[in-house]
Amino acid sequence: MATGVNNIRLRKYPVGAGMILIWITGAIGLSIAVYRWIVGLRITNMSDNRPWGIWISFDMMSGIGLAAGAFSVAAIVYIFNIKKLYPIVRPTILTGFISYILAALTLLADLGLPQNIWHLIIYWNIHSPLFEIGWCVMAYTTVLLLEFSPVVFEALGWKAPLKLIRRITIPLVILGISLSTLHQSTLGTMLTALPYRIHPFWYSPLLPVYFFITAIAAGMAMTVFESYHSARTYQQNFELGIAAKITSWIPYVLGLYIIVKLVDVIVSGTYIYLIQDPWPTFMFLIEIMGGALLPALMFADRRIRNTKSGLIWAAFLTMGGLILNRFNSTLVFMKGDFYFPSAAEIAVSIGLTCLGIIMFDAAIRFLPMYPNPREKHNKQFVENANK
């Protein structure tokens, strides 16, 4: 078997109209991000009394939360030894890796002085949650790169590095789980420093725990959602059995979240706001009912879990619940001036998401992501699964 770049070959999946639209949107978003580096943050609607906008709420807080599938699935397959889920490991790791690249790109757009981002490495402040997040994200992105690298080595036919990586897979996975536990929860810790800004419904000493739990649930939902859509796009068989298996754990995760949250609301006395503030109450109930309770019940029901539409809707609601939660706590019910994102901010957010889809698409076209029945790779895939 020849090794090297020549070994990589293009899988000819059709390019649909949707993909062309995504290319255009991605290009627009990226050019606006470049424009922002030329002219500064004046093209955003952020202000002195609203220093964080949708780039933080959507791309950072929600994006990293939804990328939690990468470490959850890695834990399930490699640590809990449930091999049935092996076929979705690669796409999930890739999704996670891309999400973290996107978060870094957004950060480069959002930071006032993106050229100084490396200062995180030389100026330390161990008191800052953001310092910890920065380090964990840098380290975890490296871990994800290494976890994903076997796919690239396989495509290139490089045996030696492949062997090396295989040998350290388990330590890598464990390192990834530890780093993810830390930065997913620290995103919540970050908000505990804002007791006078966040509405009591979303402020709690348990914020780190909530952020961690909801990220696991939404991360697994995202995995199912993503594999359904890529199966449809790339004419793969959507493995309903695998999807139903992962999602069968989500009710426990979301159930834990709902119970702890309810006890918290009762014990801390936050429930008094249920009558006082109609809007936060409305959003809070939508978030808990529609974004946690309803999907938990849907995933708990075997009949719903084993139908495509039920599964995808429940996954969609879980992800929506996380996004709504991050928006409510960092934007909508955070004290500050009125804010609605500018067209530039929205374009960059959507454009970077499209860029993620483009990267995923490119990986699928160039790398052995799926066991393709028409290819010999399939055999190797099964071998890996049995390792």
Place this chain on the structure above:
Amino acid sequence: MDLNRREFLKIAGAGLGSLVLPSINVSAAAITDNTENAHAMLYDANLCVGCRACQIACKKRAGLPYVTDENQMYEMPTDLDGDTWTLIKLYQENETFSYVKKQCMHCIAPACASVCPVAALEKTPEGPVVYHSYKCIGCRYCMTACPFDIPKYEWEEINPIIQKCDFCADLQTAGKQPACSAACPTGALISGTRGEMLEIAHYRINEHPDNYFNHVYGEEEVGGTSMLYITPVSYEKLGYPTLDSKPIPDITWPYMKAVPFVFFGMAGVMSAIYYWTHRNETAKEE
């Protein structure tokens, strides 16, 4: 009882690592022990005549541009911003009125310095909270974390930095007063050590209890601040938030302290699970 519950929740919330911690009882470092002798200022609203000499002195000292209208005529800024570190405002309601001076409070345990990921904000032992722009990455966490909404940003700049009062740290090191208190003609704004300032504040309130609202703002708020206020009206009306006496860095530090425990604890738990779930496979190979 309430405190116990909160305490319990906080400890429970410190993450998985807190399970292995015997107790969490630390106050954030970076706080100076010697707060009595640190620099401080006292603003007495009853002595202030609203001349804004402090405002102008500040602009001059810090080299900040003046606000002008479209005809290049000088205007008064209406709030703190990237070009205005301090500002005199007037509150009026029927017969009662009060001036108020807005500026950085220079907290004893500043939230901004605690949350800054690159330690660009620093609480100096002398009192001032100073900003090192060369370290800043522009995350604006300090702006969000400040309970007084003090750090402002240069939104129009391509390479923006944070702007806020630095308590004339350089002048104070040279043994001089801050520019604003030096410029005050009526003695409404005086500077000295925090111990002296508190003494004077309480003395004035006790001497004329009818003229003052019975509370020194900044004595207890978020663990105490270097800027102290005594005014005739309640602080809420003057736009000063009602705050706990608990310093904000003390909220986040227990969680940050738990980080190594969570990291190694999680790694340990995962390794244990790995060996347990793979125990049969090793046996098979042998």
